[in-house]
Amino acid sequence: MVKQITDEIELSSGHILSNRAALAPLTNKQSNLDGTLHDDEYHWLLARSGHFGIVETCAAYVSAQGKAWEGQLGIANNSHLEGLTKLATGINQKGSFSLIQLYHGGDRAVLSTDPITSSATDFAREATYEDLESVKRDFVQAAKRAEQAGFNGVEVHGANGYLFTQFISRTLNLRSDEYGGSVENRSRLLVDTVRQIKEEVNSSFSVNVRISPVDTWSRSGLILEDAIQISKRLAGEGIDMIHLSLRDASGPAPFEADTRSVVEIIRESVSTDVKIVAAGGIKNYTDVSKALATGLDIVSVGRAGIVQADWPFHVQDPNFDLPTIPWSQELLSSQAVSPRFYEYLKKFSGLVEGGNPLR
Numbered sequence: 001m002v003k004q005i006t007d008e009i010e011l012s013s014g015h016i017l018s019n020r021a022a023l024a025p026l027t028n029k030q031s032n033l034d035g036t037l038h039d040d041e042y043h044w045l046l047a048r049s050g051h052f053g054i055v056e057t058c059a060a061y062v063s064a065q066g067k068a069w070e071g072q073l074g075i076a077n078n079s080h081l082e083g084l085t086k087l088a089t090g091i092n093q094k095g096s097f098s099l100i101q102l103y104h105g106g107d108r109a110v111l112s113t114d115p116i117t118s119s120a121t122d123f124a125r126e127a128t129y130e131d132l133e134s135v136k137r138d139f140v141q142a143a144k145r146a147e148q149a150g151f152n153g154v155e156v157h158g159a160n161g162y163l164f165t166q167f168i169s170r171t172l173n174l175r176s177d178e179y180g181g182s183v184e185n186r187s188r189l190l191v192d193t194v195r196q197i198k199e200e201v202n203s204s205f206s207v208n209v210r211i212s213p214v215d216t217w218s219r220s221g222l223i224l225e226d227a228i229q230i231s232k233r234l235a236g237e238g239i240d241m242i243h244l245s246l247r248d249a250s251g252p253a254p255f256e257a258d259t260r261s262v263v264e265i266i267r268e269s270v271s272t273d274v275k276i277v278a279a280g281g282i283k284n285y286t287d288v289s290k291a292l293a294t295g296l297d298i299v300s301v302g303r304a305g306i307v308q309a310d311w312p313f314h315v316q317d318p319n320f321d322l323p324t325i326p327w328s329q330e331l332l333s334s335q336a337v338s339p340r341f342y343e344y345l346k347k348f349s350g351l352v353e354g355g356n357p358l359r
């Protein structure tokens with residue numbers, strides 16, 4: 001049977017998603033300075049709830065050491081719980097699956113007073129065993145907080161150049177201990193973190209991981225062969241979904257010889273108990289059909305979800321397309337994008353009026 005975006009889909013943890021559409025995690029810098037929830041962030045996500053099967057938050061820092069930007073959402077201590085509970089309750093009540101992304105920036109955590117990474121850089125020191133034990137503990141505590149707040153699940157952010165990617169990368173990780181060298185060692189921090197979270201939460205709480213399976217814009221030591229092994233190991237931990245961060249959700253790896261789509265390759269590598277989610281350039285009906293045909297289970301969108309809060313409804317129409325960029329503040333404000341989020345979007349090339357020009 002041909003998959004449709006409107007299909008209900010069941011996760012291994014027993015949750016049923018109302019459709020195959022996910023709002024990708026989108027940093028929006030709308031939280032209060034102490035990481036507590038701001039109304040702008042609540043309204044932005046609630047406007048998408050009830051439309052997307054999955055509504056995922058922005059990357060939320062699990063510790064002060066991992067915090068990367070002002071206005072970032074926090075899940076690092078109990079002062080964050082009240083806002084997170086309000087957010088999870090709101091998303092759940094509208095019938096979407098509520099997912100919070102758990103984040104540590106590693107050497108990108110510019111607000112940290114003591115940043116760590118796999119191998120020392122100009123900005124961060126090499127993490128000791130003790131550091132890595134605290135990182136795992138912080139993720140476990142954050143996951144438990146998410147469960148207490150009422151989220152349906154967490155996604156460990158293992159993608160986009162942050163702490164876990166800094167360990168997985170063949171070029172950034174130069175360690176010779178059990179966290180460096182083989183792919184098993186380079187992915188140890190991520191896999192151990194996931195395992196420890198699974199041990200501490202209820203079996204109905206959904207645990208998921210986002211990875212960058214391959215290099216996208218430039219080379220940074222991520223290759224398909226490693227991604228296959230890592231996906232298999234993560235699947236072995238009993239997670240619900242692997243969320244791939246890609247440039248083209250239906251395309252091949254930009255720097256590799258294999259011309260098959262990355263999704264197809266990862267889909268074939270792991271059990272169908274684990275759902276494959278991917279984001280990367282999906283805008284319209286044709287993009288969705290193509291992505292589902294390559295084996296994708298759940299279609300994740302970032303930019304399309306910014307400009308069209310009820311995108312999953314519109315994309316069922318073969319004639320639908322997104323408004324052309326650059327988008328105006330008026331348009332985005334009609335989609336519950338606050339002035340602060342609009343300001344942040346200016347840094348993305350060609351996306352909004354008054355922002356950086358299209359490269």
Ligand SMILES: Cc1cc2nc3c(=O)[nH]c(=O)nc-3n(C[C@H](O)[C@H](O)[C@H](O)COP(=O)(O)O)c2cc1C
Nearest residue numbers: 024025026027058059279280281282301302303304
């Ligand atoms: C404004 C903005 C903020 C983002 N923030 C996050 C984030 O917090 N966590 C994350 O994993 N990816 C983040 N991403 C990447 C998106 O989740 C997504 O992978 C990317 O936008 C590609 O999908 P698209 O082509 O549908 O926009 C962000 C992207 C944008 C444009």
